[in-house]
Amino acid sequence: MSRTFLIIAEHRDGKLRQVTMEALQAAIEASEHDDRISAVLIGSGVEPLADELSAYPLSEIHLLDEDQFLTYNPETYTAALGGIIETVRPDGLFIGHTAMGRDIAPALAAKLQAGQLSDVIAIEKIDDSVLFTRPVYAGKALEKKTFAQYPWVVTVRPNNFIAASRSDHPPASITRVVSTSATPLRTIVKDVVRKTSGKVDLTEAKVIVSGGRGVKSADGFKPLEELAELLGGAVGASRGACDAGYCDYALQIGQTGKVVTPEIYIACGISGAIQHLAGMSGSRVIIAINKDPEAPIFKVADYGIVGDLFEVVPLLTQEFRKVLN
Amino acid sequence: MKVGVIMKQTFDTEEKIIIHNGIISEEGVKFVINPYDEYAVEEAIRLKENAGGQVVAISVGPPRCAEALRTALAMGADEAILITDDRIPHDEYAVSVVLAAYFADNPFDLILGGNFAIDTGAGQVAVRLAELLQLPHVSSITKLTFISVERVQVERDAEGDLELLELDLPALFTAQQGLNEPRYPSLPGILKAKKKPFQQLSLDDVGIDPNDVQAKTNRAELFLPPVRAAGQILQGDLPEQAAKLVGLLHITPRPGGTSL
Ligand SMILES: Cc1cc2nc3c(=O)[nH]c(=O)nc-3n(C[C@H](O)[C@H](O)[C@H](O)COP(=O)(O)OP(=O)(O)OC[C@H]3O[C@@H](n4cnc5c(N)ncnc54)[C@H](O)[C@@H]3O)c2cc1C
Numbered sequence: 278m279s280r281t282f283l284i285i286a287e288h289r290d291g292k293l294r295q296v297t298m299e300a301l302q303a304a305i306e307a308s309e310h311d312d313r314i315s316a317v318l319i320g321s322g323v324e325p326l327a328d329e330l331s332a333y334p335l336s337e338i339h340l341l342d343e344d345q346f347l348t349y350n351p352e353t354y355t356a357a358l359g360g361i362i363e364t365v366r367p368d369g370l371f372i373g374h375t376a377m378g379r380d381i382a383p384a385l386a387a388k389l390q391a392g393q394l395s396d397v398i399a400i401e402k403i404d405d406s407v408l409f410t411r412p413v414y415a416g417k418a419l420e421k422k423t424f425a426q427y428p429w430v431v432t433v434r435p436n437n438f439i440a441a442s443r444s445d446h447p448p449a450s451i452t453r454v455v456s457t458s459a460t461p462l463r464t465i466v467k468d469v470v471r472k473t474s475g476k477v478d479l480t481e482a483k484v485i486v487s488g489g490r491g492v493k494s495a496d497g498f499k500p501l502e503e504l505a506e507l508l509g510g511a512v513g514a515s516r517g518a519c520d521a522g523y524c525d526y527a528l529q530i531g532q533t534g535k536v537v538t539p540e541i542y543i544a545c546g547i548s549g550a551i552q553h554l555a556g557m558s559g560s561r562v563i564i565a566i567n568k569d570p571e572a573p574i575f576k577v578a579d580y581g582i583v584g585d586l587f588e589v590v591p592l593l594t595q596e597f598r599k600v601l602n
Numbered sequence: 603m604k605v606g607v608i609m610k611q612t613f614d615t616e617e618k619i620i621i622h623n624g625i626i627s628e629e630g631v632k633f634v635i636n637p638y639d640e641y642a643v644e645e646a647i648r649l650k651e652n653a654g655g656q657v658v659a660i661s662v663g664p665p666r667c668a669e670a671l672r673t674a675l676a677m678g679a680d681e682a683i684l685i686t687d688d689r690i691p692h693d694e695y696a697v698s699v700v701l702a703a704y705f706a707d708n709p710f711d712l713i714l715g716g717n718f719a720i721d722t723g724a725g726q727v728a729v730r731l732a733e734l735l736q737l738p739h740v741s742s743i744t745k746l747t748f749i750s751v752e753r754v755q756v757e758r759d760a761e762g763d764l765e766l767l768e769l770d771l772p773a774l775f776t777a778q779q780g781l782n783e784p785r786y787p788s789l790p791g792i793l794k795a796k797k798k799p800f801q802q803l804s805l806d807d808v809g810i811d812p813n814d815v816q817a818k819t820n821r822a823e824l825f826l827p828p829v830r831a832a833g834q835i836l837q838g839d840l841p842e843q844a845a846k847l848v849g850l851l852h853i854t855p856r857p858g859g860t861s862l
Contacts, residue, residue: 349760350767352738376760379718380741383694383726387733392695392818395724408822414721417619418626421823425816463738463769467755470764478761483861508853508860526744526780527762532615532720533637533779540862541851552615558830561862564847570835579833580850582843592844600848601855 279311280427283367285358286318286338287377288326295481296373298440300433301333304371305441306400307407307431315339316449317361319354321347327451334444338451339365345456349377352464355384357456362389367428374432375480386430393430394422396536398437398559415532415555435480436538472527477511479528484510485539487530487557490517491546491567491586498524500590501545507597513537513557515547531556543593545586549574566590603655605646606710607679608701608728609639610663611670612721621824635670638716641777644784645746646714647678653748655711656680660704662690662697668800675795676787682798687805691817694722698730699815703808705735711752713774717742732774740767744780 282304287294297316304314315337318327327340339361345353354377362370362385370385372378374396386393398419399410408421409431479485486505488498498512505512513535514528530537532552542560547553549565549572557563558577565578566589575581582589613619614632621627635643646657659674660683661667671682685704690696705713713732718725725741732739745757749768758765759778787795805812836843853860 348765351740355733376742376763379725380729383729384733384739386695386726387698387730390695392693393724393726394819395726411723412827413723413824414613414619414626415723416827418621419825419827420821422819422821425818425820429818463773464740465768466765467768468766469760470766472762472764480761509855510860525762526778527759529779536723541853541860551618555615559827562851563830563833575835576832577830580847581833581835582840582847583835584840584843588840589844592841593848596844596848597853600853601860 279313280308280368281365282308282312282314282369282371283362283365284314284316284371285378285381286316286326286330287373287375288320288323289478293326293329294373294375295440296375296433296435298333299435299438300371300373301335301441302438303397303400303431303433304369305334306438307369307402315365317341317358319346319357321345331448331451332443333441333449334446335449338449340451340453341456342453343456348466348469350464350466351380351384352462354381355388356460358385359388360456361454369428370430372430372432374434378432382430382432389428389430391428391430392424392426393432394424395432396434397431398434412536415536416559417555434536434538435478472525477509479511479513479535480537482511482537482539484508484541484543485513485530485537485560486510486543486545487513487515487547488518488523488545489515489547490521492518492523495523497587500587500594504543504590504594504597507594507601508541510539510541515550515553517547544574544578545590547574548572549577603649603653603712604710605649605655605657606705606713607639607642607646607657607659607674608713608715608731609643609659609661609670609674610636610719611661611667612636612719615720619826621826624824626824633666633669635673636716636719636721638718638720638777638779640784641779641781642714642716643674643677643679644782645777648782649712650678658683658710660701661685662700671800672795673787675798675800676791677785678791680798682800683803684801685803685808689805689812690815693817693819694724694726694730695818696815698727698734700805700808700810701727701731702734703810704803705731707808709772711771713737713772715774715776717776717778728774728776735774737772737774738769739774739776740769741776742778743775744778746775746781
């Protein structure tokens with residue numbers, strides 16, 4: 278029997294987020310050839326993004342483009358997306374495991390009385406069932422799970438599925454939907470302070486330059502920022518650095534921070550505590566810079582440099598600049 | 603004001619994971635309150651200390667969770683409820699339905715929980731509960747301020763951006779790191795905790811038919827990630843090492859950032 282999958286498209290700074298194409302790829306990997314995959318795009322002034330999205334292998338795009346959707350509000354978004362779900366009746370819903378996805382997926386799952394698997398990193402089909410791989414204990418172990426019944430909800434960890442490519446078929450049809458919000462709004466968004474505007478998102482970054490207590494001050498992050506910027510990457514941190522007030526908790530990587538899987542992770546002045554390793558040991562290549570040759574971070578690093586980070590990081594920036602120019 | 607804190611017990615973050623007979627071994631493991639739930643407990647106690655009221659800590663889980671609830675009582679919660687029943691599966695849908703049944707009979711002004719549990723990493727139960735109870739919610743908050751008796755302002759951490767929201771109670775919030783610094787239970791607190799009300803409930807007590815909490819997901823396999831072997835420590839003077847490393851990486855510039 279043919280199924281319908283729905284992906285919730287996300288955007289940021291006027292662009293479709295990479296994780297949207299990754300969620301689409303996840304849906305493709307879970308699907309059979311007669312399944313339909315549609316998308317819903319929600320925001321304000323996002324029509325051009327719907328056109329862009331229509332080039333991807335989707336059968337339909339539901340467009341919710343209204344002023345009230347300018348910023349994410351759990352109440353308005355849940356009501357509007359809930360409305361779409363009632364009409365589309367998807368068998369599977371795919372969302373990025375992002376700030377928005379983490380918040381809205383369980384609300385929609387509850388509405389649908391559906392099971393949810395969060396933070397999925399791989400999908401495989403065996404006979405008739407679809408297996409979803411996801412980390413537990415912040416990646417200290419992995420599990421493969423199945424759903425007992427339809428419908429189901431999946432959140433997809435950024436950076437783990439290859440992004441779906443555009444299709445050469447005619448563009449997907451775009452259906453404009455007008456939301457009908459019945460209940461009075463209880464939640465209002467007063468302000469959004471963009472601290473990350475224009476920067477590469479930590480969970481989506483291909484390169485992360487991360488600093489620990491060894492960075493010693495907020496200023497000490499400067500050489501790391503420079504290297505990250507050169508490589509088009511993002512800056513992360515250990516809890517040690519966050520606790521010391523050198524940077525925002527939003528940068529924290531680890532068991533109680535973000536779990537990241539970049540292609541290159543450069544740990545500078547980070548000892549490699551088990552809670553930190555939990556958040557980054559899925560990175561493809563790990564580079565450690567630490568002046569203590571006994572630091573546990575070297576046990577997981579592919580390449581280690583024993584030395585003062587304030588000497589090593591600028592040297593690396595210099596060398597990378599040579600090959601990039 | 604009545605504040606409910608939903609919390610679970612998890613492995614201490616120091617613990618290594620050992621799989622034995624297809625499940626994660628709990629032998630010799632140190633258990634703690636899930637770190638995010640600890641922020642929720644602390645915030646609830648602070649609210650009570652500032653404005654009066656009552657804090658009830660509620661957990662759904664195996665009997666060992668009683669210990670985590672006792673810690674919450676020792677920190678300053680007034681009452682603890684443990685809903686424990688072998689018929690409740692390890693499934694976020696099921697747990698949220700059980701909690702919703704409890705809260706439907708026991709209304710609160712404010713429900714606090716953790717942003718996610720560091721064991722399952724699912725981050726579903728609290729938000730599902732809000733939806734089931736038809737309460738507004740904000741997840742991942744780093745600040746909670748009362749602007750009137752029943753209206754609050756919260757700061758939400760959204761992947762590094764800060765969102766400022768206002769809403770009326772009753773409502774549900776999940777705690778993010780940065781909300782507060784949880785206290786350690788004091789010795790008098792630990793002694794007092796022993797006399798505080800502690801109720802253990804079964805599915806029947808909350809009026810749930812086991813058929814209504816069948817798991818929506820099943821685990822097919824559990825395994826450890828491939829062990830990361832230590833790689834090479836580069837040699838030579840630092841400029842040489844830096845050049846060597848860059849040579850080893852073969853990076854290519856791409857529009858979305860550099861790739862291997
Ligand atoms: C419940 C709980 C949850 C936690 N969650 C997390 C988490 O999510 N993420 C996390 O990271 N931690 C977490 N931790 C904390 C963790 O246990 C460590 O304390 C923390 O990771 C240490 O940070 P650090 O490596 O920056 O600091 P340290 O352990 O102090 O290490 C600093 C390192 O810098 C090196 N160094 C100093 N100066 C220089 C220099 N000039 N050049 C080069 N190297 C230098 C030192 O040799 C040392 O190895 C958690 C702890 C608990 C209890």
